[in-house]
Amino acid sequence: MTSEEKDQGEGAGNDAGGGPGNGTGSGTGSGEAPENAAQAFPDRVYRSAAAMAGGIAMLAIGLWLSIDAILGGEGRTPWLALAGLLFAVPLVVAFTLRPAVFAGEQRMRVRNPFRTIEAPWGAVETVRAGYSSEFVANGTKYQLWAIPVSxxxxxxxxxxxxxxxxxxxxxxxxxxxxxxxxxxxxxxxxxxxREKRAPSDQSVDELRELLETHGGEEEAQGEVAVRWSFEVIAPAVAGAVLLAVLLATS
Known part of the structure; x- marks a missing residue:
């Protein structure tokens, strides 16, 4: 039975009995549902716990200061606070909470601050960690923001x-x-x-093992797909424009 037939069978079982179809991955974070039914991943999810904790702290402080300025500010101060929030919140989310690597048997999906890269294992040439974690697919290098090197x-x-x-x-x-x-x-x-490995090196080793195991399979072939994350870019640009207009006309 192929993985695609297995996914269809699990989906049918969920419709009939309402039971969960996906298990929890063995990566460094919690599992997330795939974006559409055709994707048979993730099995493992990698995130940076330190980045997520820092992002939550920055968002909490920023929201507290902004709400105080909106409620107690005078003149253009509330509007500047709103524009600052619109500009800063998407960027904080993009660089701290958003980055993740979803790795399955057929491909991996890399969610970086402003792009999402979906790479079948057959198109991936190597996964490595030097001063940063990255993978090479079809001659192009892509960063793995979710696996920072320490x-x-x-x-x-x-x-x-x-x-x-x-x-x-x-x-x-x-x-x-x-x-x-x-x-x-x-x-x-x-x-x-026992011998130890740095967390980033261990994560890269696991991704490399998936590449070596599934890279030659027929289901793992295909082209790399890159999508810009306009849901992050658009509000940040709008906030920057609004902030610039308010500062220029003050």
Missing amino acids: LRARKKATRHNERIASGRPPATGPGGLFGGRGVPDLAPDESEL
Whole structure:
């Protein structure tokens, strides 16, 4: 049974019995429903928890300041606050809450700040993480905003692996009055004796494994589709124009 027939069967079961058809992915975030029934993904979802937390905090602070200016401001202040919200909110959402990578057996869908890229595995040449996470499809490089690279985490994982390879016990967290290294445990946990990978490198490894496993399948062939996210661009441009007009005529 092909994946497409399986999806149709699951959809029919949902119509008849009302049961859920999609499972939760094994990525770093929660699953989301595909945009249309023809898409058989996502199985895994990757997001940046730090970016999402920062975006929520910025939105909360911005809304608080803007509402205060709208309710208590005089003259053009409320209009400037509204224009600022219209301009800033889409940008904050675009760079913090929006980025995500949805990876399934046939393709992956990459949601960057201003574009959505849908790439079948057969069109993807490589997935890699250097100073940033990216993939190459049909000779074109695309960034993976949802999987930011942390050089600090990568160096920490490298130091841990070097200690394990040399037979030394893994280092514990900071301890003591001045934050010095604590005394290693006499019996380290088994997980501490395994090699570690930085979160971004681990996510890229999983995507590369999907590419190697499904890249040659017939269902995973096709062309890369890129769509501009006008639902983000349009309100930000409108807010910028309104803000510029208000400032120019003040």
